[in-house]
Amino acid sequence: MSSFKDLRIVDNFYQTSLFFPMPVVLVSTLTEDGKTTCGPYSLVQPFYIAGKDYYAMMLCCRNSSNTAQNLIARKKCVINFLPDDRKTFKEIVRLGWPGDTPDEKMKDFKFDFEPGLRAEADPKGTYPLVIKQAFQAMECTWVDTLENCENTPLLKEGEDHYVQDSYHDFNGITSPYGAHFVLRVDKILMKDKYYNAIINGVKGRDFPPCPVDYGYRDSKNFWYHKHRRMIPELLPVRATTVASVRYAADRIDPSIKFTDDACEKIVNVPRIFLPTVLKGCIKWAKENNVTTITAKEMDIINDKRSKEKKK
């Protein structure tokens, strides 16, 4: 017998029927007259993370919101991650009141703006501003070519949702009240302190204080979790053997040999990634007229790989 109760799945199940940890961000977009306006969002997560021509986030959003309408019209946004403190969160929740116009909400805006890196690189272009108090931000563009969203109409004055014969699956207008936006990541902006930590090695104290929204809300309160101390959990170490690395290597290309000390260098690579790593080594060997890969060649390959990653 299950140790769980069966909870009914209803609209907005992540808020009504679950405790679902999520980030809290302010999304900046451009209004028709070129001003920046901000709306709070939690349903925002990495979408394309590797193996595509670009990286992308997914934002799930009420389609009548200022953010959705601005994205449909002007495509660009900034996802601002703000640090955790009570005053900041209060302001974030204030900006979440549905139906307020950008002028109404932005006249008492408590944060400061600055131009992003895209505006710096393209002074003639118009880009939404970045919130100065954010510890990191992502400048993004809506990929409206996915699911043919190029001609998505805007809502007319007084309309609060879309009425269509059919709705899209994952990009654009996805239901009468809903929208999804695949957002190409154009730039990641990071404050000095966290930039240095990522480049030089992150320790427990280097994590930014992020508020975590737990999904669940009631009619009175929006609940969130304050940032606490970070606790490291050691990754599992599951080394394979030199023999199993050699077995895989010999089957990919017998014309390139691996010495034992070369195989030893990659015993920590999980088995599922071994063929990709070995193919990379073999490709390098062929390009450099090497027929036997020793530990020395492995070090050269690893060095090249880490330099490429840093780039």
Ligand SMILES: Cc1cc2nc3c(=O)[nH]c(=O)nc-3n(C[C@H](O)[C@H](O)[C@H](O)COP(=O)(O)O)c2cc1C
């Ligand atoms: C912390 C927080 C997180 C929110 N997350 C979402 C979300 O992920 N998707 C959404 O449609 N609305 C979300 N809302 C509600 C929107 O903020 C609300 O619809 C607001 O009116 C949007 O502002 P805008 O019209 O300026 O875009 C959230 C509100 C708060 C306070």
